[in-house]
Amino acid sequence: MAGWKDTSTTSGWPLRIGRACGTGFGPRSPIPTKGSTRIMGDRRAIIESCYLFSSAADISLEMLAACSSVQSPPADGPLFREGDPSGGLWIILSGLVCIWRTDPQGRELTMWLLEPGEVVGEIALLDGGERSASADTMGATRLLHFPRDRFRGILRQDPDLAEHVIMLLCERLRRNTEDLHRAAFYDLGARLAMKLSDLAMAHSDQRNDGFVFTRKFSQTELALMLGATREAVNRNMSKLTAAGIVSVVDGYIHILDNERLKRASRAS
Numbered sequence: 001m002a003g004w005k006d007t008s009t010t011s012g013w014p015l016r017i018g019r020a021c022g023t024g025f026g027p028r029s030p031i032p033t034k035g036s037t038r039i040m041g042d043r044r045a046i047i048e049s050c051y052l053f054s055s056a057a058d059i060s061l062e063m064l065a066a067c068s069s070v071q072s073p074p075a076d077g078p079l080f081r082e083g084d085p086s087g088g089l090w091i092i093l094s095g096l097v098c099i100w101r102t103d104p105q106g107r108e109l110t111m112w113l114l115e116p117g118e119v120v121g122e123i124a125l126l127d128g129g130e131r132s133a134s135a136d137t138m139g140a141t142r143l144l145h146f147p148r149d150r151f152r153g154i155l156r157q158d159p160d161l162a163e164h165v166i167m168l169l170c171e172r173l174r175r176n177t178e179d180l181h182r183a184a185f186y187d188l189g190a191r192l193a194m195k196l197s198d199l200a201m202a203h204s205d206q207r208n209d210g211f212v213f214t215r216k217f218s219q220t221e222l223a224l225m226l227g228a229t230r231e232a233v234n235r236n237m238s239k240l241t242a243a244g245i246v247s248v249v250d251g252y253i254h255i256l257d258n259e260r261l262k263r264a265s266r267a268s
Contacts, residue, residue, distance in 0.1 A: 044065040046091070047061055050091055060158040063154050072140075072143075073143065082132065085130060091120075091143065092142075092143060093144055095137060095142060098114075101133045101134065110225040122172075187267075188236055190265050192233060215252075219233045219234050244256055
């Protein structure tokens with residue numbers, strides 16, 4: 001895409017593969033400099049560590065490494081827009097990607113916050129249709145990109161890889177079903193408690209007095225995730241704060257009582 005920097009051969013930055021790959025967070029060796037024989041091997045290691053490709057055949061891993069490229073889209077900018085043609089699939093190496101949609105009135109709904117190790121763009125890649133949602137980077141982001149035609153060709157030759165892609169789609173469908181269930185049967189207070197619990201799993205550190213978020217989430221961002229107004233989220237956050245369940249210090253959410261937060265999430 002125009003304006004993107006291909007950093008496939010750039011050295012000096014750590015790769016961080018997230019919990020979605022089952023490897024935990026931690027630095028890996030930097031991408032080697034141009035001309036190094038380690039470039040392909042490092043890409044293969046990145047690909048193989050991701051759950052989606054964990055059962056891929058050796059030849060598939062080699063082909064995926066050969067056709068992939070590391071990309072650096074602009075920070076806090078568009079990755080693609082709803083309705084765009086599919087250009088391929090990405091694995092997030094570092095940073096976050098926000099998946100969102102709008103209604104005819106222009107109101108936004110944040111559907112997913114995807115983390116390192118997760119996959120972006122799988123639906124349009126497989127069915128050949130337009131992008132079903134929009135995607136934005138959140139801060140500095142590094143991605144490993146696979147061209148659509150090359151990826152589909154590899155997929156046709158590797159049944160185990162195809163099965164893992166199906167499992168990924170099933171997981172996303174289950175998450176969508178759960179979100180629909182929450183929206184239909186739980187009030188905003190319960191859904192906010194659920195969302196805070198979900199976010200804490202990926203964006204907080206556990207301490208003696210609870211969980212402290214490592215990333216700031218504004219009430220506007222929470223409202224976009226919940227399909228609610230900022231004012232409504234503010235009222236419900238104030239209730240959780242007054243009850244001593246959460247606090248907000250310098251913009252960072254602190255879960256003070258995780259058990260009570262879980263109980264609040266079950267109140268319909």
